[in-house]
Amino acid sequence: MSAIKTYSRLLILILAVAAALPVAAQEPPKESSDVELVPVASATPPETDGSTEATVDGTEDEDSKEVEKYYSNYLQEYRLGPQDIITVEVFGQCPDYCRFDAAIPPTARLSYPLIREGVFVGGKTTDEVAEDITKKLSEFIIDPNVTVTLVRVGSARYSVMGKVAAPGIRVMDRRISINEALLEAGGLAKGASKNKVFIGRFSSDGVFSQEQVDLEAIEKGKIPTIFLKPGDQIFVGEKFFTLSKVWNAVGQLSAARILFGSPF
Secondary structure (H helix, E strand, O other), X not given: OHHHHHHHHHHHHHHHHHHHHHHXXXXXXXXXXXXXXXXXXXXXXXXXXXXXXXXXXXXHHHHHHXXXXXXXXXXXXXXXXXXXXXXXXXXXXXXXXXXEEEEOOOOXXXXXXXXXXXXXOOOOOHHHHHHHHHHHHOOOOOOXXXXXXXXXXXXXXXXXXXXXXXXXXXXXXXOOEHHHHHHHOOOEOOOEEEEEEEXXXXXXXXXXXXXXXXXXXXXXXXOOOOEOOOOOEEEEEEOOOXXXXXXXXXXXXXXXXXXXXXXX
């Protein structure tokens, strides 16, 4: 009997030791797990990501505002002409006294209900046209609320000639710099000189003038870029062109003189 008791005690002792072994084996992984958690806790990704997103979002918002202002200013200052398409809306009076997607004819005089002689829009901004229509409609409608929108640009154009990959005439549907104009013309061709870039432009009184552009200085950020005006013509000369040769070529190929005359 005593042998059985002794065997039972021995069995219980063995089981107790065996039960204690897994616990001891699990302790190192716990320590290892604790060590791995330290860098995660110190990195605090939620706080860092949140602040970064706020900064990026804020920057994007600011950039969007600048882009909107950039293009809105161009459209507000834009002077209408033939081939432009506009929409005229009078609040609460559509469709009777509204014109949608109306193309401006060569006379620059737009026909309009109740206004027998029509509305002359040439050389005016959309705001100025809206004011004119408002005044004339006031004789027939009480406090007309008129909005004029530029739908598509067709009259404002510029030309790029000389040593570029794709010379030609293009529509100026936004405010465009000389750098953008040259890129849209395929960039400078082989043999072109950045020191022989010129802009021909009509002044407000119809006088044609020429201006040499230091394209290299613009690209290096030494001087501000130049923004084109409707009717401008860019000429890119070769490295061995003299100024007289450049303007002789411009006189022969002038897109503004051939197709536009003075845009003013």
